[in-house]
Amino acid sequence: MATIELINVEKKFGSSYAVKPMNMTIHSGEFVVLLGPSGCGKTTTLRMISGLEAVTDGQILFDGKDVTWLHPSDRDIAFVFQFFALYSHMTARENIAFPLQAQGEPRDSIRKRVEEVAKMLRIEHLMNARPGGLSGGDQQRVALARALVRRPAAFLMDEPLGALDAEFREAMRAEIKRLHIEQNATTVYVTHDQIEAMAMGDRVVVMSAAVVQQNGTPAEVYHDPANLFVAKFIGSPGMNLIQGHYADGKVALPGDNRYTVPADWHTAIHEAIGRDGDIILGFRPEAAHISASGPIATTVYTTDLHGSYTMLHLELDRDTIVDVRAGRGTNYPIGTPARFDLDPAMVRFFDPKTEAAIHKGGNP
Amino acid sequence: MSSYSQPTRRRHLGDKRLIQMFIIPTVVLLILMNVFPLIYSLYLSFTEYSAINPTPPEWVGLDNYKKVLSDNLYWHNFAVTGRYALISVSLQMIVGFGLAMLLKEKFKGSGLLTTLILVPMMLSPAVVGAFWKNIFNPSFGIFDQFLGYSDPNTAPEWLGDPDLALWAVVIVDVWMWSPFVMLLSLAGLSAIPDYLYEAAAIDRASAWFQFRRITLPQVMPLLLIAVLFRTIEAFKQFDLVMGLTGGGPSLLQGTQAVNVTETVSVKLFRLAMPPQAQTGLSSAMAYVVLVIIIAISNLYIRALNKVREG
Secondary structure (H helix, E strand, O other), rough: OOOOEEEEEEEEEEOOEEEEEEEEEOOOOEEEEOOOOOOOOOHHHHHHHOOOOOOOEEEEEEEEEEEOOHHHOOOEEEEEOOOOOOOOOOHHHHHHHHHHHHHOOOOOHHHHHHHHHHHOOHHHHHOOOHHHHHOOOOOHHEEEEEEEHOOOOEEEOOOOOOOOOOOHHHHHHHHHHHHHHOOOEEEEEEEHHHHHHHHHOOOEEEEOOOOEEEEEEEEHHOOOOOOOHHHHHHHOOEEEEEEEEEEOOOEEEEEEEEEEEHHHHHHHHHHHHOEEEEEEEEEEEHHHEEEOOOOOOEEEEEEEOOOOOEEEEEEEEEEEEEEEEEEEOOOOOOOOEEEEEEHHHEEEEEEEOOOEEEEOOOOO | OHHHHHHHHHHHHHHHHHHHHHHHHHHHHHHHHHHHHHHHHHHHHEEEEEOOOOOEEEOOHHHHHHHHHHHHHHHHHHHHHHHHHHHHHHHHHHHHHHHHHHOOOOOOHHHHHHHHHHHHHHOOHHHHHHHHHHHHHOOOOOOHHOOOOOOOOOOOOOOOOOOOOOHHHHHHHHHHHHHHHHHHHHHHHHHHOOHHHHHHOOOOOOHHHHHHHHHHHHHHHHHHHHHHHHHHHHHOOOOHHHOOOOOOOEEEEEEEEEEEEOOHHHHHHHOOOOOOHHOOOHHHHHHHHHHHHHHHHHHHHHHHHHHOOO
């Protein structure tokens, strides 16, 4: 299994960047997810790693070997396409056997290996069908089998579940994760679905506007977003971000609210924005809890029942609504007042000028 | 009561009559122009009859068919047509598909070039025959000069040499109709999605392996359609031969003189038209050709279905 390194890799179309110079190391056996909204450069990055797209500058190394200008067929990778890219004129069996036949492997060993992967993906009963006659999920299983059959050094997957129905997607997500664990193959996985990214990745690389916004574990990007974009993009709903003014260890919030900043944040905030300045307070819906003595006073705007919990939308003032998670036991009639408090360990602060997160341990 | 039924009845009649007004003229025309001649000629094929002779058709049973199928003279025409169809269609497929492969990738001026290549197809076969006759002329035609023969006395006489005449017709047919094969092939090639080649590159397929396992099978349905069209056309070959050689030159085969480029259609025309005007015999021959074409078409359509379904 290969370690993949990108060194200042960039892609320009004309004068506009599809991917601004980026550096990234994907360790052997790691499952890395490239996550971002459409057009952020994540698929281009994946295609550059595969060799289907040429870089405009930079270097790509596989296990320390420069492969920047190697043809895709010389990189020993497998690619799973969003729309499967199965050979429509061949049966499932022929599709899966194709990479082995292209290498001129003996017939017997091809048959054995194809049966092995078919069993692994539980598609033995579909082997004589053509892609056109298969459901989306089954087509993607065949495509995965074709990728697996050659035991490549790395798997590159471009939104492999994007074209599937919601019910298939969850089952396939589990299957791909399981395959990764069994094969322990280096995998780079592109998706725009942050739930998928969090569920599957050992590491999540969040991209936006051709730039890597954050590269970290799912827990890191969720709890410690590097900037406002990541804070908003990860989580459903995203992090609550409230514009405020910081002075004397307190943040003045809309609706005449004042939030006392936990003491361990003071130094970092002073370093970032000074003792008196605009700041953005961020917290996840589950970091807030409703309490009659809470420091932040709001009015219930609306509530949604999510089965195991209730999501409250609380209004600080006309322009500021926050999402707060509450147990489903209590009833919160619309228009009634509600106060909440924040878990001091789970509040985050952002500099509104740079949009970057303020770090407690000093800003890198 | 009547005020309700009146408009209903009129509308009901109107619909039906409208349909009849559209359909009946077509049906009548079809029966008169197609169905009647088809059935009547089938009847005539079993008779001794000449359209320019006042004697009525005389029933002779299968005699005409026996003659067409057993006489060496007619067999020669079928053999010429078969050989011509095989060579001409094969060359058209190779040249047409080759051109399509070259023009598949877009480049500056490729649109214009494609259009220019299609021009021969749009010309009238009679015109094509007339000017290729001049092109093939050994004393002033450019074809021999192009091949490097400067002396008209030693230059090959394409239309007069029994060994070359059929090839001359083939050359013109290939020149005229390869663009058609190219057009169909281009349509087939451009319909192959790029991602199949991307997948093949990832799957480490060599260029030849990609061509054999992806390109060819993907365009095969359209190639077969091109073969079908061109074969049927080749079996009906008439106009180019008439324009170029008129069926000649003649060659002594055993004790019989045969015309080396006389295709079945040309022979048929000669049999049916005055002065020969052997209407019964030519009808039988026409039916033999019809059966052959239907049989070949059937084979191709079966092959086509097989390619499509696997």
